[in-house]
Amino acid sequence: MGKGGGAVLIVHHDDFDGVASAAVLAGFYSHQSVKEFRFVPVQHDLREVWLKPELPYRRKSTEKMAILDFPYHPTADIWFDHHDTTFHSQEYHDHYLARTDLSCWESDAPSCASLIYHRLWRLQPSLDRYAELAAAADMIDQARYPSPEAYFKAEDPAIAINHGYPELTDGQKTELAGWLMRGTLHQARANMEPVIRVALARNDEALAQVLPRVELQGPVAVMDLADTGLPFLRYAPYMAFPQAKYALTLYKRGEGLAISLGKNPWLTFPHVDLGAIARREGGGGHSYAASVPFPNHVYGNPYPVARLNLIALVREVARLEAKKAA
Numbered sequence: 342m343g344k345g346g347g348a349v350l351i352v353h354h355d356d357f358d359g360v361a362s363a364a365v366l367a368g369f370y371s372h373q374s375v376k377e378f379r380f381v382p383v384q385h386d387l388r389e390v391w392l393k394p395e396l397p398y399r400r401k402s403t404e405k406m407a408i409l410d411f412p413y414h415p416t417a418d419i420w421f422d423h424h425d426t427t428f429h430s431q432e433y434h435d436h437y438l439a440r441t442d443l444s445c446w447e448s449d450a451p452s453c454a455s456l457i458y459h460r461l462w463r464l465q466p467s468l469d470r471y472a473e474l475a476a477a478a479d480m481i482d483q484a485r486y487p488s489p490e491a492y493f494k495a496e497d498p499a500i501a502i503n504h505g506y507p508e509l510t511d512g513q514k515t516e517l518a519g520w521l522m523r524g525t526l527h528q529a530r531a532n533m534e535p536v537i538r539v540a541l542a543r544n545d546e547a548l549a550q551v552l553p554r555v556e557l558q559g560p561v562a563v564m565d566l567a568d569t570g571l572p573f574l575r576y577a578p579y580m581a582f583p584q585a586k587y588a589l590t591l592y593k594r595g596e597g598l599a600i601s602l603g604k605n606p607w608l609t610f611p612h613v614d615l616g617a618i619a620r621r622e623g624g625g626g627h628s629y630a631a632s633v634p635f636p637n638h639v640y641g642n643p644y645p646v647a648r649l650n651l652i653a654l655v656r657e658v659a660r661l662e663a664k665k666a667a
């Protein structure tokens with residue numbers, strides 16, 4: 342990719358890891374005298390766009406395009422990703438394998454930002470100023486928060502930025518990428534303070550309403566939020582019951598209801614396969630986090646069915662957990 346000047350367009354996944362990835366790569370190119378960066382956050386609903394031969398982001402043909410923490414596209418001048426399902430076709434995979442540039446896919450990298458950092462740091466040791474950012478991206482992308490309290494109190498600057506992130510406009514996301522490129526997480530957090538304050542206050546309020554609704558049934562924390570419209574707070578059950586091995590939550594999602602099934606990420610134990618359980622009920626997901634949807638267009642009012650399913654799923658998880666322990 343072009344040394345000495347030029348403009349670099351960085352198309353990145355629209356989340357903390359994506360922005361952190363953009364910051365590290367921009368730091369790398371700024372050392373090569375690139376002065377002009379353009380950041381474009383993108384969401385995972387672009388499969389159709391990604392299957393086309395050209396992407397709509399370049400403003401001029403000379404603009405170098407990086408794609409980060411996002412599926413492969415052959416027109417990228419440089420690309421980094423760590424998602425399992427990153428190649429939309431065999432042709433794209435073959436195209437990647439034939440590359441000789443720095444582009445890299447490592448599906449076991451905990452974050453894309455740390456993948457970029459570890460690859461490029463060897464070429465440019467001054468990138469070590471991004472060590473903290475890369476470690477933070479690992480924590481956020483893998484949801485390895487020190488504790489439920491640490492997640493909700495958000496004293497750690499990366500956790501705080503992640504709470505505020507969904508509130509940012511695309512313009513503010515661009516600013517954040519620049520702050521992370523030039524400064525520390527601590528400074529970026531300070532710059533985002535007004536947005537973070539709003540997000541944390543709203544979280545606190547929701548958490549206060551959610552916590553009294555969590556019940557413990559054997560190894561499972563259960564929440565039924567269907568009639569409240571309260572947001573799904575994935576880690577709230579473990580604030581109430583840190584010993585719970587699993588959490589099942591019934592909540593409003595899109596045009597309907599959903600049951601989320603999760604394993605307590607702060608406990609290490611051989612857990613039951615929640616994805617397999619969810620698939621039997623028409624849902625899907627990972628072995629440690631899955632969900633079952635109950636759309637309005639199928640059920641009319643899905644609550645009675647979803648409520649029965651919640652009760653049955655709690656029993657099923659508890660039964661399999663007991664069987665496994667026996």
Ligand SMILES: [Mn+2]
Binds near residue numbers: 358410452482
């Ligand atoms: Mn990522």
